[in-house]
Amino acid sequence: MLVYVGRRKPFSSVSERARPPSDCFVLWSTFVWLYAKRGVYALASHLKPLNHQSLIIPNMSSSIQSVCVLGAGTMGRGIAQVAALAGCRVTLYDIADDILDAALARIRASIDKGVSLGKTEPETAARAKEAIALTTDLAQAARADLIIEAAPEKMELKQSIFRELDAHAAEHTLFASNTSSLSITALAAATQRPDRFLGLHFFNPAHIMKLVEVIRGDMTADETIETGLAFARELGKTPVLCQDTPAFIVNRVARPFYGEALRMLGEGQADVETIDRLMESIGFRMGPFRLIDLIGCDVNFAVTQTVYEAYFHDPKYRPHPIQRKMVESGRLGRKVGIGFYDYRDELT
Amino acid sequence: MTINTLVLGDPPFADALAALCRKSGSRVIVADLEEVADGVSDNADAYIADIIVDCTHRPDKIQSLTMLEMLVRPSALILTSALTASVSSIAADMGDPGRVVGFAVIPPLKKGDVVEVARGLRTSDKAYKAALGFWRGLGLVPVEVGDGPGLVRGRVLACLVNEAVSALHERVASAGDIDTAMKLGTNYPRGPLEWAEYLGVETIYGVMTGLYNEWLEDRYRPHPLLSRMAWSNRNVFAD
Numbered sequence: 001m002l003v004y005v006g007r008r009k010p011f012s013s014v015s016e017r018a019r020p021p022s023d024c025f026v027l028w029s030t031f032v033w034l035y036a037k038r039g040v041y042a043l044a045s046h047l048k049p050l051n052h053q054s055l056i057i058p059n060m061s062s063s064i065q066s067v068c069v070l071g072a073g074t075m076g077r078g079i080a081q082v083a084a085l086a087g088c089r090v091t092l093y094d095i096a097d098d099i100l101d102a103a104l105a106r107i108r109a110s111i112d113k114g115v116s117l118g119k120t121e122p123e124t125a126a127r128a129k130e131a132i133a134l135t136t137d138l139a140q141a142a143r144a145d146l147i148i149e150a151a152p153e154k155m156e157l158k159q160s161i162f163r164e165l166d167a168h169a170a171e172h173t174l175f176a177s178n179t180s181s182l183s184i185t186a187l188a189a190a191t192q193r194p195d196r197f198l199g200l201h202f203f204n205p206a207h208i209m210k211l212v213e214v215i216r217g218d219m220t221a222d223e224t225i226e227t228g229l230a231f232a233r234e235l236g237k238t239p240v241l242c243q244d245t246p247a248f249i250v251n252r253v254a255r256p257f258y259g260e261a262l263r264m265l266g267e268g269q270a271d272v273e274t275i276d277r278l279m280e281s282i283g284f285r286m287g288p289f290r291l292i293d294l295i296g297c298d299v300n301f302a303v304t305q306t307v308y309e310a311y312f313h314d315p316k317y318r319p320h321p322i323q324r325k326m327v328e329s330g331r332l333g334r335k336v337g338i339g340f341y342d343y344r345d346e347l348t
Numbered sequence: 349m350t351i352n353t354l355v356l357g358d359p360p361f362a363d364a365l366a367a368l369c370r371k372s373g374s375r376v377i378v379a380d381l382e383e384v385a386d387g388v389s390d391n392a393d394a395y396i397a398d399i400i401v402d403c404t405h406r407p408d409k410i411q412s413l414t415m416l417e418m419l420v421r422p423s424a425l426i427l428t429s430a431l432t433a434s435v436s437s438i439a440a441d442m443g444d445p446g447r448v449v450g451f452a453v454i455p456p457l458k459k460g461d462v463v464e465v466a467r468g469l470r471t472s473d474k475a476y477k478a479a480l481g482f483w484r485g486l487g488l489v490p491v492e493v494g495d496g497p498g499l500v501r502g503r504v505l506a507c508l509v510n511e512a513v514s515a516l517h518e519r520v521a522s523a524g525d526i527d528t529a530m531k532l533g534t535n536y537p538r539g540p541l542e543w544a545e546y547l548g549v550e551t552i553y554g555v556m557t558g559l560y561n562e563w564l565e566d567r568y569r570p571h572p573l574l575s576r577m578a579w580s581n582r583n584v585f586a587d
Binding site for chain 2: 203209210211213238240241242243245248249250252253254255256257259260261264267268269270274275277278279281282283284285286288291314315316318
């Protein structure tokens with residue numbers, strides 16, 4: 001064996017070892033190699049799609065008839081409402097009856113609002129309201145074609161829920177998490193069905209926002225993804241396919257919108273109103289500070305910190321001291337009447 | 349008296365600005381900065397210009413503009429796009445840095461749209477006032493911001509694009525799905541990759557390079573895919 005130490009092979013030894021028999025042979029063998037390579041690629045592309053996009057089969061029916069939503073918080077309620085309106089039988093699970101009763105009342109009120117706004121047919125609304133059942137029993141919750149978990153963002157909590165569900169759920173039941181920050185692959189590892197496990201990331205408010213990030217865990221099967229995409233379409237949503245990476249698409253790609261605005265504010269390059277006005281001048285519906293106030297400075301800061309931690313302190317995701325100051329001083333945005341702007345006049 | 353305006357740069361920036369200048373009644377010549385500076389094209393345009401509107405975003409723009417500054421009348425006002433470098437850095441080696449005022453526009457442009465205006469460390473009050481007058485004369489609304497590559501909008505947009513490109517390169521999602529997600533998930537008017545295709549990948553790369561050169565911070569590193577596309581003159585993101 002020849003070992004070359006140095007930046008390039010010495011020319012003389014190359015020619016000694018592998019002097020081509022003739023130019024003609026080199027030309028001929030190159031063509032053979034190129035054609036062979038093309039053939040292999042063509043064959044490979046038939047065997048396994050090179051691009052995950054090619055897996056998407058539009059307008060396929062999802063075969064999801066019954067859905068269980070775990071967690072009756074804001075996201076859980078919204079998802080349950082959307083699924084019920086799309087004609088699914090929905091079971092809403094949470095730990096206490098009073099939480100569930102209050103959640104159902106809010107879902108029904110929200111559905112009625114849709115009717116009064118003319119966005120929902122009265123018959124559809126009536127059917128949807130009847131389609132939602134409540135339970136505090138995980139074993140009962142497990143009886144569904146699809147289980148969507150919308151519990152608090154804690155890995156251990158979510159894993160323990162999925163572990164227990166796994167024991168009760170039917171073989172065909174698909175598991176999905178609405179997590180915005182945890183790894184789908186890691187959550188799936190708590191179950192015996194990582195191939196039937198996916199992320200379905202809805203956006204708040206779930207009954208209005210059209211986007212669903214369909215997240216493929218490392219072990220998720222193609223059929224599971226196809227069903228997830230079809231199900232999202234049946235809910236009237238637009239799904240995007242996303243690999244299991246920290247913060248997925250939106251929460252990651254949106255970071256600079258806030259991060260650069262905060263830095264420019266900190267540098268004194270422009271003030272809050274100017275930055276918002278400038279971004280709104282090119283079509284953004286809300287400038288970064290108006291948007292942070294709407295989201296809540298605390299929520300925005302928490303997401304920033306989560307992404308920063310998830311990428312092991314990559315400096316491009318670094319939170320800004322202004323965010324902490326806003327949170328520590330209680331100026332959380334619209335919900336408390338003051339954030340980067342003062343809304344107290346609007347509230348009274 | 350007719351005002352002679354020399355507009356330097358590429359579409360969509362040069363086109364949008366030249367159209368507005370013509371509407372305001374000035375005589376407009378659109379030329380290539382490097383060609384004028386190197387004397388490849390007729391320098392006469394530069395001699396007679398009262399106002400130079402430079403919206404080039406190429407890597408060697410500072411050298412070319414510094415050369416050009418020697419050719420133009422001493423009284424001429426120089427307005428330069430600060431998308432890819434700060435006004436101070438663009439004017440640094442010029443004979444009269446006082447007459448250089450920075451701006452940034454995001455096409456398409458129509459009357460009533462906003463133009464960001466920034467002064468460099470050595471910009472004179474007289475030139476600054478003249479610049480504000482010029483922009484108002486075009487029907488644009490000048491908004492004063494601090495100096496820095498990209499100014500406000502270019503900096504935010506370029507960093508959004510850079511992040512989207514890194515997600516694309518890591519195969520987090522397809523180009524189309526990244527744009528769809530940003531439009532539907534956060535109500536962006538265009539997806540970040542669509543922005544890049546519209547403003548030009550080279551321009552976005554220029555903003556990132558400018559930010560990186562001035563801040564020397566990792567957060568502004570142009571993503572290698574963005575760099576490669578700019579270098580190879582590729583302006584379309586493949587899925």
